[in-house]
Amino acid sequence: MNILRIARKELLIQFRNKQTFTFMIAFPIVLILILGTALSSAFSSNISVSDLKLLYKENVQNQQLEASWQDFSQILQKEGVQLTKWEEGTDGQQAVMDGQYTAYAELNDDGIHYYGSSQQTIENNIIQGMLSVYADRYNLASAALKANPASVQTIMASVDSFGSFIKETSLNKEKQPGAIDYYAIAMSTMIALYASMSSSSLIQSERNRKTSIRLSASPATKGQIFAGKVIGATLINFVCVLVVVLFSALAFRADWGTHYVAVGLVLLTEVALAVSFGLLCGYLFKDGSGRAFLVIVIQVVSFLGGAYFPTDDATGIFKNIVLISPLRWANHALNDIIYSDRAAAALPVIGLNVALVALFLIISGLFMRRREAI
Amino acid sequence: MNVLEIHELTRKFGDFVAVDNMNLKVREGEIFGFLGPNGAGKSTTINMISSLLRITKGEILLLGKNITKHSRFAKMNIGIVPQDLAIYEEMTAYENIYFFAGLYGLRGNELKERTAEALEFVGLSDRAKELPKNFSGGMKRRLNIACAIAHKPKLIIMDEPTVGIDPQSRNYILNSVRKLNEMGSTIIYTSHYMEEVEEICSRIAIVDHGKLIAEGTKEQLKSSITDTKDIWISYKSEQPLDTERIRQIPGVTQVLDDEQEQLLRVWSKAEINNLNLILQQLIQNQVEIRSVDEKAATLETVFLTLTGRNLRD
Structure with missing residues (x-):
């Protein structure tokens, strides 16, 4: 019962602490808004493609090859490629380099020579993709022309079906986070880590207020005081994180998926991890230096965990370093739960968080036991 | 009957002996003045009685029971008014008393009644729903007392309860101490104001260098230095x-x-x-x-x- 009383007292005090509330709620909401808006383009899978312009020089003697090219040109035009015939005096490669055309193709009886723009890579790749299938046949027909001219017609007969050779396939998942979605998750998990700041002075604050004298002189045991304060701090910080989650969902339309329990448990254990780590730092560091230490740790962990920008594509040693960030564990799990519809992704991170919470609390408990009062 | 008995009480901090073989008895119904210069061992003794510090040697009996062996019993029967204000500024006067009294096992209506009684006793009933940050120094001191008495302890330890307050509040607190005593509580009272001790204490102990150097009524102490x-x-x-x-x-x-x-x-x-x-x-x-x-x-x-x-x- 005393545990609940102390936890309730903790909630009451923190609820009335406007500074904590402002920081824990307003700060992440503002960051979601700023980062989500400013970096929205970085999360978009839409790419604008400019005009596809192909300059071609036709120097074909074989009528069958020429006819097949004419047919294929029409298909290209239907697909939106602007074809321009080479004129005397034009340097095709230079025209591509100058950006006048996306690509330049030279056709003759020996095959097709293709020069693509290195500036318009996407557009170039599109044209190159279209041409490559045709070019394979064309080059084959060119080779056949020398050995068996009659076979050219057979090879180029199905040129009408080239249009269906280009099949559009998306590599993106059907559901993926936009900037607001990403930062709603990242800021919620980051603010959960900030619970460690207030928790570093969880016991010290009672000593500063001198209420530690009353608590220690009361029949409440050290264990009850310890448990009550940890539960209270965890709950109040979890409430703050939930407010941020709800606000982002309702006001910014951030996607939190449908597995609310799994998402909630990941966030709860993340808060508990931060509280227990903060508590331990409160015992390890004297005179408030624990807070300074935690500010640095949180910033580093947030950076590595992708709070400010995604670190999924990290390479080299950085790729391994980012793995130590609890923020990354949580963010990955939440992304899996929300965007891959995999509620089970919560289990490893919950397990890891709970194990660390137990470890930190045991060590903090040992520190507390060594003290005469709390 | 002795409410408190201290036998050969010793407390060491490393090599430093803060309390040295102290023997003391506080009788039921007394207001017991506990005096000593700064660093004499007064606070260390009080902290050991309140179970805030461990005992190096000796024993303390509260109502005949060893406080180390019967820690919960001892804590239930002691109320402590610390020298520093020990209240939560973010909680109202009522919530402060309600919270601390609740830690002593009070529940439901009994807890509410005791909280209201304690507020009434210190004259803060009409300010029950206010936060202490709006209180004067004297009112905070009174709330500090109320938080220690709501569970009706047998022994109340008051450590400098009148520090830094106006004469009117001081009189109020001194009258409260007398009233608590009349209601059956035994009180250990420490103060730097000799006139307060002389005014309200029935017996006085003087400690110095961790030892009890004099004990008795004020008349007995005065006659000892004729x-x-x-x-x-x-x-x-x-x-x-x-x-x-x-x-x-x-x-x-x-x-x-x-x-x-x-x-x-x-x-x-x-x-x-x-x-x-x-x-x-x-x-x-x-x-x-x-x-x-x-x-x-x-x-x-x-x-x-x-x-x-x-x-x-």
Whole structure:
């Protein structure tokens, strides 16, 4: 019962602490808004493609090859490629380099020579993709022309079906986070880590207020005081994180998926991890230096965990370093739960968080036991 | 019946002995004054009684039970009013008392009633729903007391409960202490204000260097120093007095010079007639004597004689 009383007292005090509330709620909401808006383009899978312009020089003697090219040109035009015939005096490669055309193709009886723009890579790749299938046949027909001219017609007969050779396939998942979605998750998990700041002075604050004298002189045991304060701090910080989650969902339309329990448990254990780590730092560091230490740790962990920008594509040693960030564990799990519809992704991170919470609390408990009062 | 018994109580911090083989008994219904200069071991003793510090050696019995073995019983029967305000500024007066009283196992209506009684007792009923940050120093002190008495402890320890408050609040608190005592609580009272102790305490103990050096009623303590006379000399001088020379006069035990008030107090052995030598010393130093008075022994005289220090030093 005393545990609940102390936890309730903790909630009451923190609820009335406007500074904590402002920081824990307003700060992440503002960051979601700023980062989500400013970096929205970085999360978009839409790419604008400019005009596809192909300059071609036709120097074909074989009528069958020429006819097949004419047919294929029409298909290209239907697909939106602007074809321009080479004129005397034009340097095709230079025209591509100058950006006048996306690509330049030279056709003759020996095959097709293709020069693509290195500036318009996407557009170039599109044209190159279209041409490559045709070019394979064309080059084959060119080779056949020398050995068996009659076979050219057979090879180029199905040129009408080239249009269906280009099949559009998306590599993106059907559901993926936009900037607001990403930062709603990242800021919620980051603010959960900030619970460690207030928790570093969880016991010290009672000593500063001198209420530690009353608590220690009361029949409440050290264990009850310890448990009550940890539960209270965890709950109040979890409430703050939930407010941020709800606000982002309702006001910014951030996607939190449908597995609310799994998402909630990941966030709860993340808060508990931060509280227990903060508590331990409160015992390890004297005179408030624990807070300074935690500010640095949180910033580093947030950076590595992708709070400010995604670190999924990290390479080299950085790729391994980012793995130590609890923020990354949580963010990955939440992304899996929300965007891959995999509620089970919560289990490893919950397990890891709970194990660390137990470890930190045991060590903090040992520190507390060594003290005469709390 | 003794509410509290302390037997050979010792507390060490490393090599430093803060409390040294102390023996003490506090009877039921007493207001027991516990005096000592700073660092005498007073707070350490109180902290051991309140279970805030472990005992190195000896034992403390509360209502006949060893407080180390019966920790919960001891805590249930002790109320502590710390020298520093020990309240939550973010919680109302009512919530503060309700919370602390709840830790003593009170529940439901009983808890509400006791909280209301404690508020009534300290005269804060009409401010129950206000936050202490809006209170005056005296009101905060009263709330500090209320948080310690709602569970109706047998023994209340009050550590400097009147520090830093106005005379009106001080009177209120002193009357409250008397009332609590009349209602059946035994009180251990510490203060730097000798007049308070003299006014309300029925028995007094003086500790110094971790040891109990005197114990008894104020009359008993005063009579224990009948061999000391307390001479008050009012003077006028532009120069600071050379108190060292006066201290060297045969029979003089203590000299205290209040330069602001221009009042010199000299404690001396009663059987030695040295007043002439003292005055002569002052006159030689061009000090103008205005009046000379020999006072009856006070508790302050007792304290000064026994500890060699003023209580407020």
